[in-house]
Amino acid sequence: DGGITQSPKYLFRKEGQNVTLSCEQNLNHDAMYWYRQDPGQGLRLIYYSQIVNDFQKGDIAEGYSVSREKKESFPLTVTSAQKNPTAFYLCASRNRGERGYTFGSGTRLTVV
Amino acid sequence: DAKTTQPPSMDCAEGRAANLPCNHSTISGNEYVYWYRQIHSQGPQYIIHGLKNNETNEMASLIITEDRKSSTLILPHATLRDTAVYYCIVRVRGNKLVFGAGTILRVKS
DSSP states (O other): OOOEEEEOSEEEEOTTOOEEEEEEEOSOOSEEEEEEEOTTSOEEEEEEEEETTEEEEOTTOTTEEEOOSBTTBOOEEEOTTOSOOOEEEEEEEEOTTSSSOEEOOOEEEEEO | OOSOBOOSEEEEETTSOEEEEEEOTTOOTTOEEEEEEEOTTSOOEEEEEESSSOEEOSSOEEEEOTTSSEEEEEESSOOGGGOEEEEEEEEETTTEEEOOOOEEEEEEO
16 A cells, blocks of 8 residues: 555654654655644644755754655654754655645654 | 634534634635644544635535635534544645644544
8 A cells, every 4th residue: 555654653862862764655756744743733844855856944944854865765864953852753745736745654752 | 834723622522513613814825725634643634625615525525715714624424533633724835734733623422
């Protein structure tokens, strides 16, 4: 079945360490997105990519980095510069002309 | 900033229609309205979207006012499994979805 896979589902890291969250899609979608969600709040856009080898900052890009070397993959790195990294991270993808955005099941990152 | 405002929570009796309102008074002419829902700790699920005409699919109906400043999502026969956070979202330039805080819908038996 086609879809978006985020791994791992739960991730624990020590403060000051960089960590990379995986997002893979086999939907052949052009655009991919990373969102962050804090408790009781909506999703906020971190980065997005409309095509391979190109990406743009979202509303809260500071402390994060991404790459888009392959169409199906859009990994997100949470760097030590991110002041409050503990959150629920969601990846999404979309193809032009399709009805909506498909979301992954998320990665819950806890920094201790 | 979110371009939509929704009530923080609503209750609905099982089997009855759930009508979820949304205000988007600053929406631009080419911006779509999307509805998603999210069950705790899962990814948002697409429900429906529209531009200016009313829309219906197997899950819900979307009613958009003529001036496009507000819309209503209708779940015709709510079940307990419809309990979730419902997000009314505007898709802005760059194909970005801008989320607000959403409405917590509680369906009660």
